[in-house]
Amino acid sequence: MSVTASALGRPTPVERSPGYWAGVVRRLRRDPVAMVALAIIVVLVLLAIFAPWVAPNDPYRSSMIRRLRPIGTPGFPLGTDELGRDMLSRLIFGARLSLLMGVTPVFVAFFVGSFIGITAGYLGGKVNTVLMRTIDVFFAFPSVLLAIALSGALGAGIFNGLLSLSIVFIPPIARIAESVTTAVRKIDYVEAARASGASAMTIIRVHVLGNVLGPIFVYATGLISVSLILASGLSFLGLGVKPPEPEWGLMLNTLRNAIYVQPWVAALPGVMIFITSISFNLLSDGLRSAMDIKA
Amino acid sequence: MTPAPLLEIAGLTRHFKLKGGLFGRSAGVVRAVDGISFEVDEGETLGIVGESGCGKSTTARLIVDLIAADSGTIRLGGRTLGVDLELRELRRQVQMVFQDSYASLNPRLTVEEAIAFGPTVNGVSVREATALAHELLVKVGLEPKRFAGRYPHELSGGQRQRVNIARALAFRPKVVILDEAVSALDKSVEAQVLNLLSDLKRELGLTYIFISHDLNVVRYMADRVMVMYLGEVAEIGPVESIYARPTHPYTQALLSAMPSMDPDQLTREAPLAGDPPNPINPPPGCRFHTRCRYATELCGKTTPSLFALAAPRHLAACHRAIPGSGHPDAPRRLETAA
Numbered sequence: 001m002s003v004t005a006s007a008l009g010r011p012t013p014v015e016r017s018p019g020y021w022a023g024v025v026r027r028l029r030r031d032p033v034a035m036v037a038l039a040i041i042v043v044l045v046l047l048a049i050f051a052p053w054v055a056p057n058d059p060y061r062s063s064m065i066r067r068l069r070p071i072g073t074p075g076f077p078l079g080t081d082e083l084g085r086d087m088l089s090r091l092i093f094g095a096r097l098s099l100l101m102g103v104t105p106v107f108v109a110f111f112v113g114s115f116i117g118i119t120a121g122y123l124g125g126k127v128n129t130v131l132m133r134t135i136d137v138f139f140a141f142p143s144v145l146l147a148i149a150l151s152g153a154l155g156a157g158i159f160n161g162l163l164s165l166s167i168v169f170i171p172p173i174a175r176i177a178e179s180v181t182t183a184v185r186k187i188d189y190v191e192a193a194r195a196s197g198a199s200a201m202t203i204i205r206v207h208v209l210g211n212v213l214g215p216i217f218v219y220a221t222g223l224i225s226v227s228l229i230l231a232s233g234l235s236f237l238g239l240g241v242k243p244p245e246p247e248w249g250l251m252l253n254t255l256r257n258a259i260y261v262q263p264w265v266a267a268l269p270g271v272m273i274f275i276t277s278i279s280f281n282l283l284s285d286g287l288r289s290a291m292d293i294k295a
Numbered sequence: 296m297t298p299a300p301l302l303e304i305a306g307l308t309r310h311f312k313l314k315g316g317l318f319g320r321s322a323g324v325v326r327a328v329d330g331i332s333f334e335v336d337e338g339e340t341l342g343i344v345g346e347s348g349c350g351k352s353t354t355a356r357l358i359v360d361l362i363a364a365d366s367g368t369i370r371l372g373g374r375t376l377g378v379d380l381e382l383r384e385l386r387r388q389v390q391m392v393f394q395d396s397y398a399s400l401n402p403r404l405t406v407e408e409a410i411a412f413g414p415t416v417n418g419v420s421v422r423e424a425t426a427l428a429h430e431l432l433v434k435v436g437l438e439p440k441r442f443a444g445r446y447p448h449e450l451s452g453g454q455r456q457r458v459n460i461a462r463a464l465a466f467r468p469k470v471v472i473l474d475e476a477v478s479a480l481d482k483s484v485e486a487q488v489l490n491l492l493s494d495l496k497r498e499l500g501l502t503y504i505f506i507s508h509d510l511n512v513v514r515y516m517a518d519r520v521m522v523m524y525l526g527e528v529a530e531i532g533p534v535e536s537i538y539a540r541p542t543h544p545y546t547q548a549l550l551s552a553m554p555s556m557d558p559d560q561l562t563r564e565a566p567l568a569g570d571p572p573n574p575i576n577p578p579p580g581c582r583f584h585t586r587c588r589y590a591t592e593l594c595g596k597t598t599p600s601l602f603a604l605a606a607p608r609h610l611a612a613c614h615r616a617i618p619g620s621g622h623p624d625a626p627r628r629l630e631t632a633a
Contacts, residue, residue: 014429016444020403188399189409192459195359195391196466197383198416206412210403 027290034286037279044276048095057086059093059246068262079265081251082258083244087265091272094246097158098276101231101240101247102224105165110220113170117177118212122185122204132178138171147230151239161240165230169223176219180212214291221284225277232273248273299373300334301502302389302470307331307357307367313575323575327353329526330367335470340496340503342517342534344510344549346571350526351506355472358504359389372469387417390463394475396455399462400447406432406458407443413465424465431461434498436491453484457491464495472504477512489516510553514538519608522546525574525582528601532609542604542611544587581614593621 018026028034047054057076063084071079078087120131138146150164184190185208193203232249234240241247243254251269259266311325328350335341343351356362358369360382371388374380393399400409410431411424419427429439435457447455456476463471473492477485489512496503505516513520514534521531522543530543541547548567567586572578578585584594593614601610602617614622 014407014440014443017405017446017449020446188393188395189401191356191361192391192393192399192462193401193412195361195386196413196416197386198412202416206404207401211401 024287024290028286031286031290033282034290037282037286040275040279041283044095044099044279047092048099051093051096055086055089055092057089059085059089060244061085068258068265070262071264078268079262081255081265087268090246090251091248091268094248094251094269094272095276097241097245097247098228098232098249098273101158101161101165101235102228102276102280104162105169105227105231106220106223108162108166109169109173109223110216112166113173114177114213114216116170117174117179117216118181118204118208120174121178121181121212122200122208124182124185128178128182132175135171135174138167139175143168143226144230144233147234148237148239151234156239156242158241161231161234165227165234168230169220169227172223173216173220177212177216180215181208184208184211218284218288218291221280221287224280224284228273228277228280232269301337301372302335302358302504303368303370304334304358305332305368305370307354307369308365309353309357309362310365325574326526326577327574328357328364329577331523331526331528333521333528333531335502335504337469337502338496338500339518340505340516342513342520343504343506343523344508344513344520345523345529347508348571348574349523351523352474353526354523355391355474355504355506358472359386359391361391387466388468389470389472390466390468391472391474392456392459392463392476394478396452396459396479397447399459400455402447405444405446406437406450407439409447409458410462410465413462417466427465428461431464432458434464434495435461437461451484452480453488456480456488460488460491460495464499468501470502470504472506474506475508476505478507478509485512492516510549522549525571525577527582528610528612529583530609530611530613531601532604532606532611536606536609540606540609542609542616543583543613544589544615545583546611581612589615589622589624591622 063080065084066073066076066080067082067084069076069080069084071077073079076086076088078091081087081090116131116135120128141149147164147168150167151161154160154164190203190207193207198206231240232247232252235247235249236253238253241250243250248269252266252273255266255269307328308330309328311327313323313325331350331354333341343354345351353362357364357367360376369376369385371380371385376382376385404412407425407428410428411421414424414427415421429443432439432442437454437457442450442454442458447458450458459476460471476492477488480488492503493516495501503516505513507513507516517534519532520534520537522529522537522545524545530537530541530546537546538550541550552567569586572582572585578595580593580595580597581587581590581599584590587594591614597614597620599612599614599617599620601612603610604616614620615624616626618626
């Protein structure tokens with residue numbers, strides 16, 4: 001194909017509009033609730049990363065003498081647990097496993113679920129039917145039950161917990177991905193791209209991904225809090241993390257006997273789960289409204 | 296002898312199956328496009344008109360295989376699709392501009408990326424494609440410096456449709472199908488875009504298939520007009536001939552419904568009553584007979600085929616025009632033989 005444009009040489013410089021994501025970031029930064037939520041998450045992540053340096057005490061060192069001290073005890077600002085371990089240090093170290101258990105399954109499910117959903121949505125027809133009906137089977141089980149059943153079948157442990165949670169989150173993400181992709185696929189610009197003779201892979205890469213990954217991502221961030229709570233639930237039931245590892249759900253479990261002795265100390269892991277999950281939810285909401293413009 | 300037409304469509308058919316009930320039992324068939332044939336000469340503009348749902352847009356999508364045809368052949372430049380013409384080549388040479396200028400542009404791509412996409416898919420380097428995009432922006436009257444880096448939502452409807460035209464032209468097509476391409480624009484912008492289309496056609500030697508429900512616009516743009524009714528061709532012919540002597544009662548009704556600029560030529564009675572019949576179960580015989588004032592028993596039984604009228608290249612599918620058809624208004628067979 002002869003291109004007369006090549007005679008022109010290099011294209012003239014053009015005025016560029018800020019891209020879509022620049023706009024999203026700008027709107028997100030104007031949202032105070034989302035920014036507070038983001039700040040809390042950043043702090044939690046930093047605490048988790050730098051736990052050995054931040055934590056005042058060894059989270060594993062127990063002492064029979066100073067068990068279940070109240071909040072405000074000198075040297076133990078958040079008290080001690082049923083084995084006399086420093087609550088503050090355990091909560092800081094607990095952020096590591098809890099965030100890992102909350103974020104990783106959603107991350108894995110985001111990739112696998114998007115792949116399944118976009119494939120089903122773009123190809124349509126029989127491929128869609130086979131993939132989505134298989135996905136529908138998983139919706140027959142409540143997510144908690146499914147996570148418990150899978151963890152129980154695979155055996156306790158962090159890896160198996162992550163695996164079962166990932167499997168739990170694939171169906172809802174795949175369903176969202178499928179419906180968004182089906183909608184985008186019918187829009188004229190995809191039709192025009194098909195009429196250009198581009199391959200399905202090229203059309204998905206250039207025209208579909210950019211328009212579907214955003215909504216799927218927003219939905220996935222909303223699942224992080226669910227994952228966090230489910231992971232804590234698995235640990236609580238003894239199917240996730242094993243003692244003496246510090247993990248918020250597990251800590252909630254082992255401290256529950258102390259609820260009449262030191263109710264405030266016993267509630268602390270729950271408070272952390274609450275703060276973290278609500279922060280992820282609020283950030284997800286902020287992201288949704290920052291992305292929800294006509295362009 | 297006249298040269299072979301650029302685009303030849305023969306017996307193009309698409310029926311949509313309606314699925315209903317359990318296990319997708321077929322609940323009926325929509326005869327969206329039912330065996331239509333026409334040809335388009337190089338350098339001409341063929342207008343396609345008809346009511347909503349008569350199959351105009353489906354026809355356009357069938358030509359570039361965005362919807363798979365049930366049957367029919369498509370020939371471009373003497374080559375037949377699926378025999379000695381690849382779909383990819385056909386799609387490069389026959390491009391479409393859609394009605395919805397907003398939906399036809401990916402909101403995540405800048406104007407230059409949108410225009411350059413086609414050429415890059417067909418093996419042109421990104422840099423050359425971008426240069427080509429800038430060149431085409433100039434052609435459609437948009438300054439590259441100002442517009443190339445913009446996103447679709449920053450442009451007006453008319454500007455977006457200019458970008459869509461540039462996007463289609465980036466393939467260096469022979470035929471451009473304009474599917475209601477100016478219908479959504481307001482009148483002053485519509486006129487500008489129509490003039491642009493005329494200029495581009497002259498400059499680049501394009502052939503247009505111009506789909507519209509606006510008969511005034513079709514009259515201005517088209518060389519020949521094809522009138523469709525319920526998935527069939529009712530009448531086809533040169534624009535002067537059709538507008539001066541419409542033969543099919545449906546064409547007559549359409550033209551009399553056309554808003555006139557002359558206050559003395561008021562439309563006093565509704566030319567047609569009712570909606571078109573359901574294309575799921577089109578009426579037997581002539582599909583128009585349920586709304587036709589001239590309909591006789593014959594029209595409900597026998598389907599009229601396209602018949603060449605006295606004017607050159609003017610064909611109509613109406614028993615009243617076919618000599619010896621048995622319709623009381625039809626000319627006698629003897630007269631034509633004499």
